[in-house]
Amino acid sequence: MSGSSAALQPPADAVKPVRHPDAPAPGELLGAHYEQCFGCGGEQPHGLHLEARAGEGVSLTAEFTVQPAHQGAPGLAHGGVLATALDETLGSLNWLLRTIAVTGRLETDFTRPVPVGTTLHLQAEVTAVAGRKIYSTATGRIGGPEGPVAVRADALFIEVKVDHFIDHGRTEEIRAAMDDPDQARRARAFEVNP
Numbered sequence: 001m002s003g004s005s006a007a008l009q010p011p012a013d014a015v016k017p018v019r020h021p022d023a024p025a026p027g028e029l030l031g032a033h034y035e036q037c038f039g040c041g042g043e044q045p046h047g048l049h050l051e052a053r054a055g056e057g058v059s060l061t062a063e064f065t066v067q068p069a070h071q072g073a074p075g076l077a078h079g080g081v082l083a084t085a086l087d088e089t090l091g092s093l094n095w096l097l098r099t100i101a102v103t104g105r106l107e108t109d110f111t112r113p114v115p116v117g118t119t120l121h122l123q124a125e126v127t128a129v130a131g132r133k134i135y136s137t138a139t140g141r142i143g144g145p146e147g148p149v150a151v152r153a154d155a156l157f158i159e160v161k162v163d164h165f166i167d168h169g170r171t172e173e174i175r176a177a178m179d180d181p182d183q184a185r186r187a188r189a190f191e192v193n194p
Contacts, residue, residue, distance in 0.1 A: 010128035039088030
């Protein structure tokens, strides 16, 4: 995490992240944590529909294809959409720790434009854990998983209890998510992002 602000530098007592024994197997598709999520939800017509797969250790890969609804400048992805893709990818890492966490800080670098129609290939990993703080990093490449870097981010996630979402979310969505008969989907609805 060179070039990151001091807030994104793990403290001296930080530990190496440990993949939860019940985490999805390497190569397994993580699936949407919530169908209405702008980042990964299948029910969002203009969402990113980002798909993440578990990697080795506490890492993952993800992809999303830039659609016309995602553009800022004519024919190019909006920077905020790219930041959302990075945030979604980084947040998905918490599923490998089996930790409920929200984004505390996200720093992004945009190194080249990403045209509409491009598939962004993302790689992310948790680099350190210090108490409730989870430090992670991600890169997004164009032209393939080994292509040139277009975006990168470093992030700090903060572990929270499920009450965080219940206390701050809109009642009807909270109720609908909690009433989902699928126990895994019900748990995952509350796993990432404020």
